Amino acid sequence: MFKYIVTRLLQAIPTLIAVSVLVFILINWTPGDPIDQLGLNNPNFTQEDYQRLREAYGLDKPWLERYSRWVWGVLTRFDLGFSRRYGIPAATVIFQQRLPNTLLLSGAALFIALAVAIPVGVLSATRQYSFFDYLFTFINFAGISVPVFWLGMLLIYLFSVQIPGIFPAGGLSSPEITYPAWSEAGFWSDWWRWLFDRLRYLILPAITLASIQMAAWTRFMRSSMLEVMNLDYVRTARAKGLSEQRVTYKHSLRNALLPIVTLVGLAIPQVVNGAVLTETVFAWPGMGRAIVEAILNKDFPVAMAAILLSAVLIVVFNIITDLIYALVDPRISYS
Amino acid sequence: MISTTAASTAQQRRGLKRFLRHRLASLSIVVIVLLVLSAIFAAQLVPFDYRQPNLLELFLPPSITHWFGSDDLGRDVLSRVLYGGRVSLLVGILAALVSTTVGTALGVISGYFGGWVDNLIMRFTDIMLSVPTLPILIVVGALLKESGTPLAEFFARFGAAKNILAIISIIVLFSWMSTARLIRAEILSLKERDFAQAALALGARAPRIMFSHLVPNALAIIIVQATLGVGRAILIESGLSFLGFGIQSPDVSWGTMLSRAQQYFLIAPWLAFFPGLMIFLTVLSFNYIGDGLRDALDPRSRA
Numbered sequence: 001m002f003k004y005i006v007t008r009l010l011q012a013i014p015t016l017i018a019v020s021v022l023v024f025i026l027i028n029w030t031p032g033d034p035i036d037q038l039g040l041n042n043p044n045f046t047q048e049d050y051q052r053l054r055e056a057y058g059l060d061k062p063w064l065e066r067y068s069r070w071v072w073g074v075l076t077r078f079d080l081g082f083s084r085r086y087g088i089p090a091a092t093v094i095f096q097q098r099l100p101n102t103l104l105l106s107g108a109a110l111f112i113a114l115a116v117a118i119p120v121g122v123l124s125a126t127r128q129y130s131f132f133d134y135l136f137t138f139i140n141f142a143g144i145s146v147p148v149f150w151l152g153m154l155l156i157y158l159f160s161v162q163i164p165g166i167f168p169a170g171g172l173s174s175p176e177i178t179y180p181a182w183s184e185a186g187f188w189s190d191w192w193r194w195l196f197d198r199l200r201y202l203i204l205p206a207i208t209l210a211s212i213q214m215a216a217w218t219r220f221m222r223s224s225m226l227e228v229m230n231l232d233y234v235r236t237a238r239a240k241g242l243s244e245q246r247v248t249y250k251h252s253l254r255n256a257l258l259p260i261v262t263l264v265g266l267a268i269p270q271v272v273n274g275a276v277l278t279e280t281v282f283a284w285p286g287m288g289r290a291i292v293e294a295i296l297n298k299d300f301p302v303a304m305a306a307i308l309l310s311a312v313l314i315v316v317f318n319i320i321t322d323l324i325y326a327l328v329d330p331r332i333s334y335s
Numbered sequence: 336m337i338s339t340t341a342a343s344t345a346q347q348r349r350g351l352k353r354f355l356r357h358r359l360a361s362l363s364i365v366v367i368v369l370l371v372l373s374a375i376f377a378a379q380l381v382p383f384d385y386r387q388p389n390l391l392e393l394f395l396p397p398s399i400t401h402w403f404g405s406d407d408l409g410r411d412v413l414s415r416v417l418y419g420g421r422v423s424l425l426v427g428i429l430a431a432l433v434s435t436t437v438g439t440a441l442g443v444i445s446g447y448f449g450g451w452v453d454n455l456i457m458r459f460t461d462i463m464l465s466v467p468t469l470p471i472l473i474v475v476g477a478l479l480k481e482s483g484t485p486l487a488e489f490f491a492r493f494g495a496a497k498n499i500l501a502i503i504s505i506i507v508l509f510s511w512m513s514t515a516r517l518i519r520a521e522i523l524s525l526k527e528r529d530f531a532q533a534a535l536a537l538g539a540r541a542p543r544i545m546f547s548h549l550v551p552n553a554l555a556i557i558i559v560q561a562t563l564g565v566g567r568a569i570l571i572e573s574g575l576s577f578l579g580f581g582i583q584s585p586d587v588s589w590g591t592m593l594s595r596a597q598q599y600f601l602i603a604p605w606l607a608f609f610p611g612l613m614i615f616l617t618v619l620s621f622n623y624i625g626d627g628l629r630d631a632l633d634p635r636s637r638a
Contacts, residue, residue, distance in 0.1 A: 012465075141623065147611060318465060
């Protein structure tokens with residue numbers, strides 16, 4: 001098992017190198033470097049100053065040398081560069097300000113997707129070709145076909161424009177409601193108020209981001225369940241005289257759930273893509289929004305850090321998924 | 336499978352029957368034909384010039400004269416939706432065709448030769464599958480927008496079509512992987528079958544076996560992948576254009592319309608509603624057609 005983990009981690013290295021080299025080269029092709037921005041507001045800024053600063057920051061070096069330096073800085077000092085826009089380290093922007101929001105949104109979305117997909121998939125399978133089954137097959141097709149950002153806009157229109165006051169049209173939380181300080185008297189009521197406020201802002205974007213996975217997983221759950229329901233041991237269970245409910249939930253469902261585990265890992269690239277669009281529609285200050293803003297503002301260290309972190313997340317979740325799969329399915333071993 | 340012997344025409348007829356039994360897929364064919372026709376004949380159909388601003392008719396809600404309303408510059412939304420359909424459909428269909436071709440070629444080569452070739456291609460596929468696609472597409476899209484960058488200069492030589500060609504190329508770059516994997520798996524099993532072994536024994540060369548014996552037998556998967564690919568490509572294009580890194584003005588696609596519509600969303604929701612509905616209908620139809628084709632061409636794989 002340990003050997004397997006090490007192999008997988010080693011295999012992840014080429015992916016991360018490929019992504020970082022690709023993004024580094026692409027960003028270096030974009031016109032405008034940090035020194036340009038300094039010169040814009042300073043009339044005394046001469047061409048010599050420009051050259052000197054470029055040399056001082058090593059920007060005149062070939063890209064491979066700068067890339068190696070950047071990688072070295074990341075690996076040894078966790079130095080992802082400085083955000084030009086915010087004037088603070090890019091690592092702070094990404095890890096402290098943006099990543100937690102994205103994890104909250106994606107986590108909520110994956111939770112909603114699973115919470116809907118499993119029961120609906122089971123019901124569709126146990127009542128194959130019923131009205132219910134047809135209805136949800138249609139909804140699934142709609143779910144994989146709808147552009148997420150348009151769905152987000154529709155939800156905003158329906159639930160925050162038409163019915164004002166419950167779901168805000170965007171943002172992370174109300175500015176006046178902050179996490180309460182500890183005091184004997186009003187802490188818990190303030191705490192509930194805070195939680196309720198966060199949930200109000202979270203629900204619409206989370207449903208939007210969940211839409212693709214919800215649909216895809218329901219379909220998968222349905223076919224996984226149908227497959228298991230025809231296996232011999234399920235027939236045996238039924239022949240023993242177990243109740244239909246017991247057969248469905250104890251014998252079929254448990255085994256049909258196994259392949260779902262792999263889907264969660266495989267969905268991460270889609271979630272990253274979906275998060276970029278969802279966060280843009282809902283002005284959610286997460287990593288996806290950070291990438292779009294950073295590219296628009298030419299804040300390249302932040303863009304670089306955010307994209308690389310997305311790649312790391314995808315790779316890590318893939319490995320975790322495979323390990324969990326081995327844990328829950330005794331037929332698979334990675335020894 | 337594509338020869339015209341009696342047996343195979345009977346098989347084709349059975350396939351057609353199975354496809355027609357999938358009612359939603361048949362309906363989807365009608366929808367797509369109508370959409371394609373309306374895109375081709377957009378110039379004849381539209382009541383207004385899609386680029387002509389009209390300051391007297393800003394933000395008109397849908398009405399008899401402007402079926403889909405008018406936008407922030409007073410342009411007719413229906414006309415823009417029809418012209419936008421040209422770009423969105425063209426990008427979707429071409430990107431799907433090219434990426435299916437690339438994916439098929441790599442999958443066939445990988446599956447047929449095996450060994451280090453297979454290893455190389457499949458490792459590369461794995462890497463591409465764990466790349467954060469949209470963020471990287473945004474970076475590429477930003478590069479294409481700037482004049483003077485190597486990428487922008489490369490595409491500048493294509494003149495008016497540069498925008499569309501650039502988008503198609505970058506979509507293809509990140510969407511061939513699933514086809515490559517599926518085809519590889521299919522080829523692995525096909526190449527052990529008698530007909531492939533017979534061709535090999537008769538002395539056929541590798542390219543001939545791959546492209547006249549194996550590929551035609553994997554055609555069902557290829558066609559289904561291409562159909563589903565159109566929907567995926569349209570979604571990528573619209574997402575990228577929505578963020579402002581895709582199709583650029585003066586060209587118009589459904590995604591760029593939605594991008595503009597977002598600013599005026601509260602006062603003029605119809606600006607967002609119709610282009611989005613078109614994307615949804617188109618992608619839904621291609622997905623249903625793909626599903627119907629899978630039932631018709633490859634009945635064993637029915638879920």
